[in-house]
Amino acid sequence: MSTTPPPPALPLADPAGRHAVLLCSSAELVEAGRAHVFDLLEFGRPTRAFALRFEGRVVAYLNRCAHVPAEMDWRPGEFLDDTRRYILCSMHGAVYTPQDGVCVGGPCPGRRLTGLTVREEQGQVYWYPSGHFAAAFAD
Numbered sequence: 314m315s316t317t318p319p320p321p322a323l324p325l326a327d328p329a330g331r332h333a334v335l336l337c338s339s340a341e342l343v344e345a346g347r348a349h350v351f352d353l354l355e356f357g358r359p360t361r362a363f364a365l366r367f368e369g370r371v372v373a374y375l376n377r378c379a380h381v382p383a384e385m386d387w388r389p390g391e392f393l394d395d396t397r398r399y400i401l402c403s404m405h406g407a408v409y410t411p412q413d414g415v416c417v418g419g420p421c422p423g424r425r426l427t428g429l430t431v432r433e434e435q436g437q438v439y440w441y442p443s444g445h446f447a448a449a450f451a452d
């Protein structure tokens with residue numbers, strides 16, 4: 314007699330004990346496509362972040378340019394340039410590499426976007442709040 318094993322447990326906490334926040338399904342994030350934009354708290358204040366898939370991996374950053382603290386998407390969720398190879402700030406054209414968030418062109422070369430820890434598990438994308446970042450929940 315065979316039995317179906319139970320599904321593995323969801324990643325409710327990472328090895329450091331941080332609890333995961335479900336962002337979206339993996340399928341929502343197509344390669345070099347539109348980002349999933351989400352709200353969070355930084356030192357208790359609302360701010361915005363985004364997650365997108367690049368070279369197969371999901372990366373996430375605050376939606377805040379390293380040049381001036383402004384949101385960067387030229388349309389909600391659209392962060393990549395025409396080549397789909399770089400994150401482009403719509404304000405003054407800062408260009409960032411999606412893999413590490415480093416500015417490689419425009420007014421702030423060498424500066425970096427603020428990265429967030431994300432992970433994919435069982436077809437879902439999770440964010441792990443840490444430090445001065447916390448989840449923002451609607452009332």
Ligand code: FES
Pocket residue numbers: 378379380381382383385402403404405406407419420
């Ligand atoms: S605010 Fe992004 S390039 Fe100036």
